[in-house]
Amino acid sequence: MDYQQAVNKWLAFETLEPELKEQLSEMAQDExxxxxxxxxxxxxxxxxxxxxxxxxxxRMNTYTVRKASQGVADYIKAAGPQAMNRGIVIAYDSRRKSPEFTQEAASTFARNGIQAYVYEAPRTTPQLSFSVRELDAFMGIVVTASHNPPEYNGYKVYGEDGAQLNLEAAEAVIAYVQQVGDELAVEAGNYNELVQLGMIQVVGRELDEAYLELVESVQHHPKLAGKENLSVVFSPLHGASGSTVRELMTRAGYTNFSYVEEQMEPNGEFPTLKSPNPEETGAFELAMKQGKETAADLLITADPDGDRVGVAVKQGDEYVLLTGNQTGAILIEYLLIQLKEKGNMPANGRVIKTIVTSDLGRIIAEYHGASTEDVLTGFKFIGEKIKQYNETNEYQFLFGYEESYGYLIKSFARDKDAIQTVLAVTEAAAYYKLQGKTLLDVLHDLFERHGYYFEGLVSVTKKGADGARSIKALMNNIRQQPLSEIAGIAISSQEDYLAQSRTFIDGRKDEKLILPQADVLKYLLADGSWVCVRPSGTEPKIKYYIAVMGLTKEESMTKLEDIKTQFTSAMDMRFEA
Incomplete structure (x- = not known):
């Protein structure tokens, strides 16, 4: 079916939602x-x-949500009556249509005889992950588009271990969704009737309490002296984490912990923000204003679904934003020191990070006697490893993170957890303040000890059908016409995760990569730098990840800028070719 046939089918659908019918009419003049x-x-x-x-x-709408939910329901039904009885937990964040999409999903599951548990108000993604395990549910869903602009929403699927579905399970679910066929033909369920029948159960406070008790266990020093001397400003960026963090930090005894009240209420329009993304300086605008007024030591923001965290540290009269890699490095240093000091450092401790995350974390972990493992981009792969090592006892999970501001400290959740991270970062800052240090001082000490590891990210947006084709063409182009150098630095090896091969430029025999297939290319340069090219799985973007290491700050900054500028320019030329 071509797109015009699909348009006609929707136009002819008599019970199409009036709002969507009106949108179709408005779109009719724009081919x-x-x-x-x-x-x-x-x-x-x-x-x-x-x-x-x-x-x-x-697009995300009632009908595509119903179709996806019917496919997931068919997958659960195929697993048998026990899976249907264990059911599925659904949470949602503050975005447009999130409550409506949640009710549509829950109604579809319940209409299929699958028990559904639905949060009565916005909750974070990590709490959903925890809830799947706490309720012994068979699956979980969170309705969110993370840090995307307001016009986006999404639908993330979790397995019974609380992690996003592994590749094998995901492929099976995808097949069931595709078999559903016509999204307009999926029957709607009656939410209120299904609640009355008990097939949909509304959950909330009891699970909040169980989750918060576990988050409190992240602390190494619950009775740390001087908590009141650390001043922190926090914002959930109009997302789902505000009330949870407020209660947590009160319980943890951080009395000088304040909030950007204008951004505390969930609001999918994000009225005070250009973008609800803690990676961007703009997300800290109000927090910085409040921080300067109160001389706060630390600013912390969380994205709308409460899984990613941004941190800024006071330096003089200004604030310096930490990158995701830098926050991860500081947390590894702090957490492993605490384990060692208390004699709790396991001999088989392991840190898990992604292939586009800085190598500084690996160096720090090894310095403290822990091993490190790389996985593909996506926290599901970290969650998969946690499950594997819990079953085999080969390694003990210590910390998982990715450069895109996602961290997990304890595995009662199996996705990145901003709530755990807020508490851990705050405790680390209070701990080091007692020593007369800021988190920037700690980072500088790490650079002096291990080298100046700097990283950069370039995201190129290519929207729509043409954009998708353009990104695919670029990936094909650089595979067919391989690079031999980047910014004048020779490439020593290339890793192609689609071909699952590592190719050495010096003629050594190719090696097979053991990670799953993914449309990712990584170039390791002769000086130890690397560049990774990856189309985004969630946005219409292609991303260039760059990492360098030098003996001085100046050397690393210069090298990073040279590679970033010249590589981006080279890719732009290939886009135009």
């Missing part, structure tokens, strides 16, 4: 807009689906 909305089905991938909200098969 490009219609094509993008209907040229394909919204992709249900290995992590679920994410897209712009609106009319169309390539």
């Amino acid at each position: 490009k807009l219609l094509e993008d909305a209907f040229y394909k089905d919204l992709e249900f991938g290995t992590g679920g689906m994410r897209g712009e909200i609106g009319a169309g098969t390539n």
Whole structure:
């Protein structure tokens, strides 16, 4: 079916929601807009689906949510009556249509005879992950688009271990979703009736309490002296984490912990922000203003679904934003020191990070006697490793993280957890303040000890059908016409995760990569730097990750800027070719 046929099918659907019918009418004069909305089905991938909200098969709306939910329901039914009785937990964040999409999903599951548990108000992604395990549910879903702009929403799927579905399970679910076929033909369930029948159970406070008790166990020094001397400003960026963090930090005894009240209430319009992304300086604008007024030591922001964290540290009269890699390095240093000092450092302790995350974390972990393992980008792969090592006891999980501001300290959740991280970062800052140090001082000490590891990220946005084709063409181009150098530095080896091979430029025999297939290319340079190219799985972007190491700050900064500028320029030329 071409996109025009799909458009006609929707136009002819008599019971189409009035809001979507009106949008279709408005789109009728814009052929490009219609094509993008209907040229394909919204992709249900290995992590679920994410897209712009609106009319169309390539959009997040009631019908695409029903279709996805019917596919997941068919997967659960195929697993048998026990899986159906264990059921599925659904949480949602502050985004547009999140409550409505949640009710549609829950109604679809319940109508299929699957027990559904639904949070009565916004909750974080890590709490959903925890809840799947706490309720012994068979699966979980969180309705969120993380840090995307307001016009987006999404649907992430979790397995019974509380982690996002592993590749094998995800492929099976994808097949079931594809078999559903016509999204307009999926029957709606009656939410209120299904609640009355008990097939949908509304959950909340009891699970909040169980989760908070476990988060409190992240502390190494619950009775740390001088907590009141550390001043912190926190913002959930209009997301789901505000009330949870407020209660947690009160319980933990951090009395000088304040909040950006204008951003505390969940609001999917994100009215005070250009972007609800803790990676961006703009997300800290109000926190910085408040921090300067109160002379706060630390600023912390969390993204809308409460799984990622940004940190800024006071330096003089200004604030310096830490990168995701830098926060991860500081946390590894702090957590492993605490384990060693208390005699709790396991002989088989392991830190897990992604292939695009800084090598500084590996160096710090090894310095303290822990091993490190790389996995593909995506926290599901960290969750998968936690499950594996819990079963085999080969390694003991110590910490998991990725450069995109996601961290996990204790594995009662199996996805990155901003709530745990807020408490851990605050405790680390209070601990080091007693020694007369800021977190920036700690980072500088790490650089002096191990070398100046600097990283950069370039994201190139290519929207719509043309953009998707353009990104695919670029990846094909650089595979067919391989690079031999980057910014004048020779490439020593290339890792192609689609071909699952490592190729050495000096003629050594190729090696097989043991990680799963992924459309990722990584170039290791002769001076120890590396560049990784990866299309985003959740946004219409292609990303260039760059990492360098030098003996001085100046050497690393210069090298990073040279590689970033010249590599981006070279890729732009290939886009135009």
